[in-house]
Amino acid sequence: MSKNVTVRDHIVDKKIVDVAKLAGVSAATVSRVLNESSLVSEKTKIKVLKAIEEMDYHPNAAAKHLRSQRTMTLGIIVPDINVSYFSEIIKGIENKAYAHKYKVLICDSDNQIEKEMEYLDLLPDRTVDGMILVTPRVSDDTIQEYVKKGYVIGVVGRAVVHEDILSCKTDNVKFSNEAVRHLVEQGHQQIAYIGGYSDSLENYERMEGYMKALKEGKIPFLPSLIDNGDFEETGGYQAFCRLLERNQSFTAVYAANDEMALGVYRACRERGIRIPEDMAVVGVDNNRITEYLLPALSTVEQPKYEMGSQLTEKLIAQMSGNEQNMQKKHVIESTLIIRESSSYKRD
Amino acid sequence: MSKNVTVRDHIVDKKIVDVAKLAGVSAATVSRVLNESSLVSEKTKIKVLKAIEEMDYHPNAAAKHLRSQRTMTLGIIVPDINVSYFSEIIKGIENKAYAHKYKVLICDSDNQIEKEMEYLDLLPDRTVDGMILVTPRVSDDTIQEYVKKGYVIGVVGRAVVHEDILSCKTDNVKFSNEAVRHLVEQGHQQIAYIGGYSDSLENYERMEGYMKALKEGKIPFLPSLIDNGDFEETGGYQAFCRLLERNQSFTAVYAANDEMALGVYRACRERGIRIPEDMAVVGVDNNRITEYLLPALSTVEQPKYEMGSQLTEKLIAQMSGNEQNMQKKHVIESTLIIRESSSYKRD
DNA sequence: ATGAAAGCGCTAACAC
């Protein structure tokens, strides 16, 4: 008693029976009013509503959750909420969830797979009804394993090889092809590629688009023009420096995201390499920062908000049992935005 | 039956009694092991742990919450998760919460006070044990009202006039004074101020710091050099344009946040006004973007992560009943960062 | 050290 005193102890919550007594009905009737069941007469409904109002009654969520076996809560696992790519996706998820009366639990993993695995336990815990992964770290097999057990999982910004797992992403091959083709059209013959995590499906696909564009431009593929970062500024910086050190000249870089392109900018500034005159740069994501850079960064718009929103719509539909012939692997359009960093034509 | 079929129906969750049976003990004993009660013999403890492992048992969160009257969940209300000022604070909150085994529910209000009031109901709902407000919209009186009822609320980036309400912020008067004094020292005699919401306490304080610096520099205060935005880029742009139209010349602007300073940049670029030669600019927040601007923006660092983290620490302490003479209104240091946008000395 | 039993606040099946 004396040890577990918390602030909460001051509050005496009203219960449904208290409302029932005040309204002169049974708890069941109050519950019916609360849940908008039609089998209540207008007269008692008004009585009950008045009592609820009067007492400032709020139904206890935990009791509801226990009884109904659902929490109306979605979890989101992200590597870093502070990266705008992720926060825009989260915003899309949150807004759609709100529209369907779902709450959103945010799980920032700080880029640690251990934390992500831990957060995944919120599913068997029944803390959340479903989980959205916006991380490349949790493996396809792990996801598949949870889904096979019956848990609801959706994925944003990537796909999962197994069938029947909800995902929403863009077409990596297509937009990478477009981005690199644009560089080729600007007259570049040696184009470097800075990828993200080297072993991810997304990376293979972006590489594929890159190679396809080279082929179309009849440009030989040089493995020495390929390096990988980790999707962060520093990783991009380091990868670009390694590329320079190889003494394989190049006049353009395609970076797998804007953060890494930022690293390229820094390296160029340090070495007096002019963008776009000496080095053209194209990124991916269309982070807000890209517009403010000098020169403004050419990039591939990723409809982040839309990806989050659309996946959430489908996830909620699935949880409601409306999954008749629903497309599980959703691919959304992305478009190349040409700005100053690649607008210098070579001959 | 046929209407309410959801994916969840496939899953048959294990209950504590199932584990009890397998281990050959009672449910109470399993519960004791789970809650690390000391009154269990080592031998049975091992038996139980083995059974839990074997069944892959996960305690049901809702049942726990109902029984224990706490959800180990914190809510955060923010106007826009996609603004880095907020997402950094959220990150600080999340990390601290995680360290104390709390979960975090994110409530993005899209800048709407109605949504914020709605989210506040998660407190009487008992969906969350406490709520953190990172928004200027919910009034001091409303906050006070909830706290008086016994609900746990903390505030970040502002303070509440009433006593005994947890808050963590920086010293607006002090850093504004420092920022403007810096401009005075650079030789500026006409310095404009673009505030945030004109009627907020924070705005008064920043204005106070501004006026104090003018006084110290023996510079007359001109009301026509004051305007207000809404803390967003567009608001800053518009306020700056209005200032220009007044035909009251000025050579420097102090903007109440970096977003609005960004609007100043845009307006200057459109009109061929050079920063810092024709116009010095200082912002507030030290958003990441400020480093990448050309010229790099001088700004006041707000320890956003720290503010979120420290407030959360106190909030959790309070919920645990450890509030013996705890300082409720916490003020944290902020420092002026001088970059290129204000580094041009006038004579 | 362990078990039996009550109860957290709600909803839904069944009875009237």
Added chain:
DNA sequence: GTGTTAGCGCTTTCAT
């Protein structure tokens, strides 16, 4: 249309 009752899965006296 409304009330009675059982039970969701857990923790915590109380008894042994």
